[in-house]
Structures are given as structure tokens and as C-alpha cells.
Amino acid sequence: MTGNVDKSGAMVSDMSGQMVCNGGSALVAVGGEGRSEYATTDPVANTFALSAAVVPNDGLFGVTSQQKWHAVYDGSYHNGKWGQREIDIRCIWDIGRGNKLNSEPDTLLGIKAFRKVEFVVSCDCFLNTTAQYADIVLPMVMQWEHPANFSHTSNRETLTYCAHVIAPLFEARSDYEINRALAERLGFDPDELEITEEEIFANQIQGATVIKEGGFTKKVGSGAVGPGGATTEDMVDPDFEKLLTITAEDWAELGFPDREPQEGRIPLRQFLKDGIYQVPRTEGDNCGYIALEAFVEDPVANPLNTESGKLEIYCRQLAEVVDIYGSYSISPIPKYEPPQEGYEATFSDFENRVKGPYPLQLESPHSLGHHSSQLDNCRWMQEAHANVAYVNPLDAQERGLSQHDPVKIYNGRGALVRAIKITPRVVPGVVLVADGGWTDYDEELEVDFGGNPGVLTSSDPCGCDIQPWNTINVEMEKWDGPFDHDIDRPLRVIELGD
Known part of the structure; x- marks a missing residue:
């Protein structure tokens, strides 16, 4: 309506916050972790997706984030338009989830939920609110005690390395190690279930990719393009190349002498020393991103992921999907909706x-x-x-x-x-x-x-x-x-x- 779609710098996109107003897919990214994927039949997993491909049905909705304390304490949860469903939760295993008791709404009900269940396990470096109300608090490693890994960032142009500085003090472990130890005590072989953190790091550096010097050879304004979590296999996208040169000596020092050396843009040793890689940018390098650019140039060939394939001022599908939640309704036409506890x-x-x-x-x-x-x-x-x-x-x-x-x-x-x-x-x-x-x-x-x-x-x-x-x-x-x-x-x- 304001004429900003397809304009450089306007950031008419739902990625403006996620990508720090930079927009577009990653120009440099680590490879995939290579972890095992296990199917789940969790009957209360929050698997509902706002997608036309999903046909909502009773049982698909799951426990929403703001209902979890009610689910624990009241023994039931709101299942959208299908009403309340009963549930019996007796243990809270809060490993690797942050200070949820303090950071989620309705803290006082959360405390009651913690006290109701038979057993609460948490882990942290500090006695925060979640740890304070847990039955057992497992000591968590600090970042510099954690095995080598990568920092999560929303900057599409940089890749940041987090070194392993010191061995964990006392009995501290990572949440990953805690889960492996639990599996072992439950009678499973952790190595048969999951790879190690060191293997994850090796897979990520082996599969790390970077945009080639010529930038993109295709329009990137209609959706996500780029590695975004490449595998350890060679990239099939012709716009990207391997980021790291890894020698046989490098692999041996990392504890993986059987892995094959590879050629990349920069040596692994240099990357580990610098701790960060910044994609070189120049004016007109064809690495920028303008949201919906391809759609504006040819709406027929590049339809949007909407019912009509266009920008929708009247959005029937969104209104119907929201109504499925059963607690709130919106108009298909944008207008002011008084909040529950607003003015x-x-x-x-x-x-x-x-x-x-x-x-x-x-x-x-x-x-x-x-x-x-x-x-x-x-x-x-x-x-x-x-x-x-x-x-x-x-x-x-x-x-x-x-x-x-x-x-x-x-x-x-x-x-x-x-x-x-x-x-x-x-x-x-x-x-x-x-x-x-x-x-x-x-x-x-x-x-x-x-x-x-x-x-x-x-x-x-x-x-x-x-x-x-x-x-x-x-x-x-x-x-x-x-x-x-x-x-x-x-x-x-x-x-x-x-």
C-alpha cells in the first residue's frame, strides 16, 4: 500500500527481525550436524503448522506454550476448537531449555506445576528460578568449557567459532552429555543412538559453505536460497563453494584421522585462529537481498505462498487458521483488534x-x-x-x-x-x-x-x-x-x- 515492496532497503519481509534487518538467506553457513533423526508419536507435541498443506484435526493441535503450566497443574489443556483434553504429566525434565520458569508467563502457576509433579530435574550454571524450584540441579558447563561449536547468529554474512578453552570444572557437563548419560542408565548404548559433540563439530566444518565471489546467479527475492545447513556432501548449489581447506593433519589433530582432506576458500587453522569469518562485500556484488523482488518482476512465474499466490489484503485462510485455535478470532481484513488486557x-x-x-x-x-x-x-x-x-x-x-x-x-x-x-x-x-x-x-x-x-x-x-x-x-x-x-x-x- 505504501509502495515499498521491491525497494532496496525497505525490508518489506517477515525476515527483517530474524536477520537483523539484513534479509535473505545465509551467505556463509556451517554444514549439517549429521545427527540421527528419530520419529516421534508424542500425542501432545505442538505440531500444528500455519500451512495450507496441513489439515487440522483433533489431536494435531497439541499443548501450546502458554498452556503448559495449566496442562501440568490442572491435568488438561486447551486443544483449540476441539475443547479441553485430559493429560497426566508427572515429571519435568528441564535440560537445555533455559530459565523457563522465570521467562514464561504465569510464573506463580508454573511454581505450582513444579511442586505438583513427582520429580523435576534441571541444569544450569546458576541458581536461577527454574533451578531453585527443581528437585535436582545438574551442573552445566560454561561456554568456554563446552566442546568447540558455532555461535548462533542472525547475521547472514558472518560465521562465528566458539573455542573449547578449558576442560569442565568439577562435575559440570553439557546438556548433550547429560542426555547421553541418561540413555546409558536407561540401558541404551549412547553411541548407537547419537553421535558425539565432537562429531557434530567435525560435520559442520566439513560441510561449511560460502557464496562464491560472483554472488548469486539467480534472483533471490522470492524465498530462501542458499545453504542454510548444508550436509557434509558437496554442495549441489552452483552459487556456493566449500568454506574451509582441511588437511589430513587438521583431521588428525581433531581426532578424525580417517576423514578426507578437502579444499576450500580459507584454511581451517586460519578460521580457528580468527574465530570469525566475514563474507567480503562490495557495492553491486549480487549478494544482497530484496524481499519479493522476483514476485514483483513476474508474479505468475514466482507466486507467493498464499492461497491466491499474491499479496492478500483480504486473507480468508489466515482468519480460518487462527479460528482453529478456538480462543481467538481475527477479521480476514486488517483492522484493530482490542487485546485481552489492553487499553x-x-x-x-x-x-x-x-x-x-x-x-x-x-x-x-x-x-x-x-x-x-x-x-x-x-x-x-x-x-x-x-x-x-x-x-x-x-x-x-x-x-x-x-x-x-x-x-x-x-x-x-x-x-x-x-x-x-x-x-x-x-x-x-x-x-x-x-x-x-x-x-x-x-x-x-x-x-x-x-x-x-x-x-x-x-x-x-x-x-x-x-x-x-x-x-x-x-x-x-x-x-x-x-x-x-x-x-x-x-x-x-x-x-x-x-
């Missing part, structure tokens, strides 16, 4: 503008002090970027609040306590509390002193498997109870002794 929901009588019991909207942006829940337990970051609640002066004045006052932010689900920073940069009626604060829930006072917005969120379905983070309807009042700033609270650490 309208702050009123008990919206037509007459009568405010309700929770007249504020709480949003949870990312923080400069921590990435999701990572680094929240770090003194330096707590000092540099205090995790405060940002409040508009009008809302503060209405509630008799002064700068830096501790406040209780609450709704019918939970409450948290934060010091406030009053600033006109926040819209009236809105409160900001960054995501990721480690939950420190006082069950006697029924408040979270860790500043985790997850204690305020619901886990109710709100659209097609969308998690309910922004916004949350809340109220706020001055807190007269005990309070310490994060910088003054004890760090959550475990003393191992001598």
Missing part, C-alpha cells in the same frame, strides 16, 4: 470511561541490565542499570508517589515490588517493568521482590499461540513493607565449601 480492559465501563480495578497497562520491555533473565544476578549490572518501574508523573501524582518510592504493582494473579523512576517518557496509564528479573517470591507477603512481570501475567490463550506479555492490566500503590534494592539483596549463590 479498553482498564475500564469497567469503556463507553462512559469508568476505570476498573486495574486501570494501568504494564509492559515488559527488554533491559540494558540483563538479557531476558541472563545477568540479572550480576552486581555490576545491578549497579549500572537498576531494574526499576518506570511511571508517568501524572500516575505517580494521582497515587501520592515520589521519586524512588517502592511500590506494589498487582492484579488478581500476583504482585511485585519495585522502586519507581518517574519520567514523562512513559505514556500516562502505562507502567514499564523490564522482563527477566529473577523471581524472589515471598509466600507470606504474597509479593515478588525480584521484579519478574511473569507473576502478573496470565497463561490464558490470547490468539494463535501468542504469549500474553504486552500488555497486562494492573494497579499500583506505595509499598510500606520491607524493601531492599536489588544491589542490597544477597546474590543467589551456593557455597560449595572447602
Whole structure:
């Protein structure tokens, strides 16, 4: 509608965020891991796909991410338009999944779910919220203790290597090793089930590919083109070549003397020394990407993956697919849809503008002090970027609040306590509390002193498997109870002794 489709730099594409506004497929990529693929018959796997090729049916839907705590605690889950289904979950094996109890909505229900099951196993380097409520916490390796691997990146032009710096300290293991050890204790031979992490790395470097110096020989504006996880076999795509030259001596040092040497653009030793490879770029090198370019030039020969093969302003298929979730409906024509806990929901009588019991909207942006829940337990970051609640002066004045006052932010689900920073940069009626604060829930006072917005969120379905983070309807009042700033609270650490 704005005339930006097929324009360089406009990034009219669903890949703009994923690829850091760079767009297009990878210009350099590691090879495939070469791992075994096992079929699964998991009856509650979330296998539903927004695709015309999938015919939705009862049982295909599965447990959505925001329903998992309900599935554990209530013994049932919402199966889209087919209604509730019963389920009996008795163990939570939380290995290699991050700090989910803290990072997912409805943290307080998640805690109840952890306590309901018979057994919870977690692993981490730190006593975060998920580890805190687990029955057994297995020690996880730090990145520099992990076997050699590659950093996950959304930059299509670079490949980053993560070296193995030191051997794991004490009894720490990677999640991969933990799963292999479990298989062995269950009576399986891990080597028959899965390759090692060292073999994965060898497969990835052997199959790594890079765009040739001439760039693409075909239009790449209609869809994904490029390696995107090549196998260890030679690339069939004529636009790509092997990235790494690997000698017999290299393979021997890596512990794979039987692998064949190969020729590539740069020596393996140089790549491991530099730790990164950047594809050389020049103006007009034919390595750029313009979304939908081929479609605009010839819509008939390059149809889109839509019902009509065109850009759809009226999208019947999308509306019907969303309706299958059974908890939310959208119009096939784009228009404003009031969110479940948006501006309208702050009123008990919206037509007459009568405010309700929770007249504020709480949003949870990312923080400069921590990435999701990572680094929240770090003194330096707590000092540099205090995790405060940002409040508009009008809302503060209405509630008799002064700068830096501790406040209780609450709704019918939970409450948290934060010091406030009053600033006109926040819209009236809105409160900001960054995501990721480690939950420190006082069950006697029924408040979270860790500043985790997850204690305020619901886990109710709100659209097609969308998690309910922004916004949350809340109220706020001055807190007269005990309070310490994060910088003054004890760090959550475990003393191992001598």
C-alpha cells in the first residue's frame, strides 16, 4: 500500500527481525550436524503448522506454550476448537531449555506445576528460578568449557567459532552429555543412538559453505536460497563453494584421522585462529537481498505462498487458521483488534470511561541490565542499570508517589515490588517493568521482590499461540513493607565449601 515492496532497503519481509534487518538467506553457513533423526508419536507435541498443506484435526493441535503450566497443574489443556483434553504429566525434565520458569508467563502457576509433579530435574550454571524450584540441579558447563561449536547468529554474512578453552570444572557437563548419560542408565548404548559433540563439530566444518565471489546467479527475492545447513556432501548449489581447506593433519589433530582432506576458500587453522569469518562485500556484488523482488518482476512465474499466490489484503485462510485455535478470532481484513488486557480492559465501563480495578497497562520491555533473565544476578549490572518501574508523573501524582518510592504493582494473579523512576517518557496509564528479573517470591507477603512481570501475567490463550506479555492490566500503590534494592539483596549463590 505504501509502495515499498521491491525497494532496496525497505525490508518489506517477515525476515527483517530474524536477520537483523539484513534479509535473505545465509551467505556463509556451517554444514549439517549429521545427527540421527528419530520419529516421534508424542500425542501432545505442538505440531500444528500455519500451512495450507496441513489439515487440522483433533489431536494435531497439541499443548501450546502458554498452556503448559495449566496442562501440568490442572491435568488438561486447551486443544483449540476441539475443547479441553485430559493429560497426566508427572515429571519435568528441564535440560537445555533455559530459565523457563522465570521467562514464561504465569510464573506463580508454573511454581505450582513444579511442586505438583513427582520429580523435576534441571541444569544450569546458576541458581536461577527454574533451578531453585527443581528437585535436582545438574551442573552445566560454561561456554568456554563446552566442546568447540558455532555461535548462533542472525547475521547472514558472518560465521562465528566458539573455542573449547578449558576442560569442565568439577562435575559440570553439557546438556548433550547429560542426555547421553541418561540413555546409558536407561540401558541404551549412547553411541548407537547419537553421535558425539565432537562429531557434530567435525560435520559442520566439513560441510561449511560460502557464496562464491560472483554472488548469486539467480534472483533471490522470492524465498530462501542458499545453504542454510548444508550436509557434509558437496554442495549441489552452483552459487556456493566449500568454506574451509582441511588437511589430513587438521583431521588428525581433531581426532578424525580417517576423514578426507578437502579444499576450500580459507584454511581451517586460519578460521580457528580468527574465530570469525566475514563474507567480503562490495557495492553491486549480487549478494544482497530484496524481499519479493522476483514476485514483483513476474508474479505468475514466482507466486507467493498464499492461497491466491499474491499479496492478500483480504486473507480468508489466515482468519480460518487462527479460528482453529478456538480462543481467538481475527477479521480476514486488517483492522484493530482490542487485546485481552489492553487499553479498553482498564475500564469497567469503556463507553462512559469508568476505570476498573486495574486501570494501568504494564509492559515488559527488554533491559540494558540483563538479557531476558541472563545477568540479572550480576552486581555490576545491578549497579549500572537498576531494574526499576518506570511511571508517568501524572500516575505517580494521582497515587501520592515520589521519586524512588517502592511500590506494589498487582492484579488478581500476583504482585511485585519495585522502586519507581518517574519520567514523562512513559505514556500516562502505562507502567514499564523490564522482563527477566529473577523471581524472589515471598509466600507470606504474597509479593515478588525480584521484579519478574511473569507473576502478573496470565497463561490464558490470547490468539494463535501468542504469549500474553504486552500488555497486562494492573494497579499500583506505595509499598510500606520491607524493601531492599536489588544491589542490597544477597546474590543467589551456593557455597560449595572447602
